Amino acid sequence: MDKFDFIILGAGSAGCxxxxxxxxxxxNKVLLIEAGGKDNYPWIHIPVGYFKTMHNPKTDWCYKTEPDESMNNISIRYPRGKTLGGSSSINxxxxxxGQNRDYDIWRQLGNTGWGWDDVLPYFIKAExxxxxxxEFHGIGGPLSVSDQRIHLPLLDEFQNAAEEFGIPKTKDFxxxxNHGCGYFQVTxxxxxxxxxxxGYLNxxxxxxNLKIITHAHVKKINFENKIAKEVEYWQDNELKKVQANKEIILSSGAIGxxxxxxxxxxxxxxxxxxxxIDTIQNLKGVGENLHDHLMLRPVYKINGLKSLNKKINSLFGNLMIGLEYIFKRSGPMTMGASQLCMFAKSDSSLELPDLQWHVQPMSMDTLGASKNHDFHAFTPTVSNIKPTSRGHVSIVDKDSRIYAKIKQNYLSTENDRLIAAKGLKLTRKIIMESETFKKYSPEEYRPGIHINDNEELVKQASNHAQTIFHPVGTCKMGQDDMAVVDEKLRVKGIKNLRVIDASIMPNITSGNTNAPTIMIAEKGADMILTN
Structure with a gap:
């Protein structure tokens, strides 16, 4: 049996x-185990390639959520990366x-060392x-953070419209x-x-002293007197075992x-x-506290202002997009999943923003599964970044190769339904009532300008809702009965076993979760090395 000091399970955003x-x-002798393959699929490396890597079994686990009673019983396709780099390769x-208050709340929950001032150095170190x-940004780190290489009048006009309603333009979220409206930076x-x-592995x-193995699916961790000792995994239909001299580290994400x-x-x-399954340690919080950012996807038609719809639907347009990328490394092929970002408050009495927009200069019926519309329109998706609904991840079989159930309950609380309605109405106000957009004769294609009742608005918007792929919290850090790891990310009641990934978040951060997950891994590595 091979022996290593550290065995890392999962080569994703945290594992790398x-x-x-x-x-x-x-x-330190280190083993990195990844169930997916190498990241040699070309579309991984082209930014807009997420259209080719999500929902593709070559690079995505292709999970689906359980039918959600809080959203018309719909089931949502749930991408998670199945390759080196994990979801950072397909996101x-x-x-x-996120906001500084996110981390200060973690600290106030009893997680010493996780306040904003504690975590900021690790964001800077990575960057x-x-x-x-x-004072907020670093150079020379493994993770490249860049400005987007596309600017469109449509997006600039959205900023102008938002400013009319007191949402300032910003260049740095x-x-x-993070209050304000501006272009996302991208990795x-x-x-x-x-x-x-x-950035980190190549x-x-x-x-x-580092061994990387791919196409290796973990069967389970073995223990001796509540000490994590071995990992069993399948590779080429053969069951293998490896032993950890120091620690086994789970970094398989909020589902894995x-x-x-x-x-x-x-x-x-x-x-x-x-x-x-014989119980090694009774921890009721494992798989609980699942939460995520749900995006509602209204669509607005416009006149006299171009979206990308017709360009993407045209053979000539696609040729021009491809040539711009080949010769300039700019344009639509360099786009992140959204281009313009906005954080704002659902109510003026709030101290901090609780809504985030991902404004996309294009539209389609179903994200990633249908063609762009044949008219000029855009999609100002809106999300409650402080959801109170909670779901769970539950295994259905002792065989880890059989997918667990992912139950989200996205809009199961009154608060989340109210915030969803407020987000949709604020979006409508910015577009339909601003002087900026008036000259473009905007039209609400969906959910429909005639819908004003909050419940009906949320019900109709649920039909086109999608995840923003931010599952967190299923192995949460804390001191309460449902906590799975302590502030050092050690699994409670077990020696030599940690969880270091997005699953340890007690509460989701206010915005996209990849950067915070990388920070968690930077801080977690530091904890191990200074143990």
């Missing part, structure tokens, strides 16, 4: 960071850290900021205060995607990490018993 940092010391490349170094370098595999993959814990005997003992 951990592999880099833990193997910096040549005395929308958007770089958002290679195109704009240069200042990542100083701890790109010179027009190519910078996943954690590209430069160091030939280190003698709780599943591996559960099949290994860590979770709700009643549920494990029903599946014939």
């Amino acid at each position: 960071v951990l592999a880099n940092r833990l193997s910096e010391n040549s005395a 929308g490349l958007l770089y958002i850290r 290679d900021q195109e704009r240069g170094k200042n 990542n100083t701890g205060d 790109e370098k010179d027009g190519f995607r910078c996943s954690t595999a590209v 430069p160091i993959k030939k280190r003698q 990490s709780p599943q591996i814990l559960q099949v290994s005997g860590i979770g709700n003992s009643d549920k494990l018993r029903d599946l014939g």
Whole structure:
């Protein structure tokens, strides 16, 4: 049996960071296990390639949520990366850290060392900021953060319209205060995607003390007197075992990490018993506290202002898009999943924004599954960034190769339904009542300008709702009965086992979650090395 000091389960947004940092010391023997393949599929590296990598079994686990009673019983396709780099290889490349208050709340929940002032140095450490170094940003880190290489009059006009309603223009969402409207920055370098595999793993993959194995599906973790000792995994239909001298680190994400814990005997003992799994540690919070950002996708037609719809639908337009990318590394092929970002308040009495918009200069009936509309329109998606609804991830079999159930309950609280309605109405106000848009004769294509009742508005918008791919919280950090890890990310009641990924978030951050997940891994690696 092979022996390693550290065994990392999952080579995604967190796992690649951990592999880099833990193997910096040549005395540490590190194994990185990834169930997916190498990141050599060309579309991974072209920014707009997420249209080709999401829902593609080559690069995506292609999960689906359970039917959601809070949203007309719809089931949502639920992408998670199945390749080196994980979801950072197939995501929308958007770089958002969240509000400083997000992390101060984590600290106030008893998680010492997780306030904004504690985590900011790790955001800076990770970053290679195109704009240069200042008190909030770093240069020389593994993760390239760049300005978008596309600007459109439509997006500039949306900023102007938002400003009419007191939402200021901003150039930097990542100083701890994200109120405002402006262009997203993206995890790109010179027009190519910078996943954690590209930024953290590729430069160091030939280190003698680091072993990377792909197409290796973890079966379970084995314990000896509540000490994590071994990992069993399948590779080429052969069951193999490896032993950890120091620690096993779960970085399989908010869906994968709780599943591996559960099949290994860590979770709700009643549920494990029903599946014939012996309980190693009864932790009722494993798989619970699942939450995510739901995006509602209204569509607005416009006149006299071009979207990208007709260009994308045209053979000649596609040729021009391709040539611009080949010769300039700019234009639509460099786009993140959204171009313009806005954070604002659903109510003026609030201290901080609770809504986020991803404004896309195009539209379609179903995201990623239908053609763009044949008229000029855009999609100002809106999301409640502080959801109170909670779901869970539950295994249905002791075999980890069988998908767990993902139950979201997205709009199950009155608060979340009210905020959804307020977000849709504020979107409508900015577009339909602003002086800026008046000259473009906007028309609400969906959900429909005639719908004013909050419940009906949310019901109709639910038919086209999608995830923004931000699942968190299923192995939450904390001190309460439902916490799975402590503030050092150690699994409670177990030695030599940590969880380091988005699943440890007690509460979701205010915005996109990839940058915070990378920060968590940077901080987690530091904790291990200074243990």
